[in-house]
Amino acid sequence: MKRKVFVSYKYSDNKVLRIKGYPTTARNYVDELSVILEKDNHIYKGENDGESLEHFKDATIGSKLADKIFDSSVTIVLISKGMKDPSVPEKDQWIPWEISYSLKEQTREYGRSKTNGVLAVVLPDETGSYAYYISENYNCNSRQLKTDILFQILRDNMFNAKNPFIRICNGAKIYENSSYIQSVKWEDFIKNPSKYIDKSIELRDRKNDFNIAKNVK
Numbered sequence: 001m002k003r004k005v006f007v008s009y010k011y012s013d014n015k016v017l018r019i020k021g022y023p024t025t026a027r028n029y030v031d032e033l034s035v036i037l038e039k040d041n042h043i044y045k046g047e048n049d050g051e052s053l054e055h056f057k058d059a060t061i062g063s064k065l066a067d068k069i070f071d072s073s074v075t076i077v078l079i080s081k082g083m084k085d086p087s088v089p090e091k092d093q094w095i096p097w098e099i100s101y102s103l104k105e106q107t108r109e110y111g112r113s114k115t116n117g118v119l120a121v122v123l124p125d126e127t128g129s130y131a132y133y134i135s136e137n138y139n140c141n142s143r144q145l146k147t148d149i150l151f152q153i154l155r156d157n158m159f160n161a162k163n164p165f166i167r168i169c170n171g172a173k174i175y176e177n178s179s180y181i182q183s184v185k186w187e188d189f190i191k192n193p194s195k196y197i198d199k200s201i202e203l204r205d206r207k208n209d210f211n212i213a214k215n216v217k
Contacts, residue, residue: 042197097216
């Protein structure tokens with residue numbers, strides 16, 4: 001099914017693998033993503049990252065984002081090594097607000113939007129590795145997500161199932177399919193975008209099974 005997809009990312013982050021050997025930022029991956037989505041019969045809805053939020057009030061931020069996100073059904077967040085600026089409060093960066101408005105329902109005179117499905121697509125770092133965020137545990141057929149690198153609103157919507165399925169492997173707890181926001185490597189996503197987009201919609205339709213955090217802290 002055709003979906004309108006909003007994409008959230010850190011425009012200037014260059015801690016990503018070069019595309020075709022050229023200097024690359026997360027923005028270049030968005031260009032690639034827009035082509036991939038259109039080939040898979042989805043509609044790409046872009047955004048801009050070049051403006052600071054430091055002097056905006058919450059209502060102003062909301063009005064800027066509401067129109068862009070209102071008629072989308074899925075939000076893809078590009079996870080990249082330098083997506084978060086630790087020297088700037090999270091409330092003054094775009095990505096947390098984009099996630100917040102993607103998760104909120106909006107009412108207008110011509111209709112009401114639903115909570116978006118949200119998918120984290122992880123970009124490879126400068127060396128082509130995903131280890132800055134994903135650590136594979138092949139013995140337990142599992143992986144560890146280093147969520148400390150993420151914005152809080154992303155962290156809060158991972159491992160947030162009300163009744164998570166937990167298994168034990170080598171003495172460790174493994175959480176299975178327990179996140180509203182699922183994480184997938186770029187190299188896996190581009191092989192079958194609709195598989196992962198449809199999964200995010202499936203989770204959206206079961207949103208009451210999760211403790212969803214919608215506000216920027």
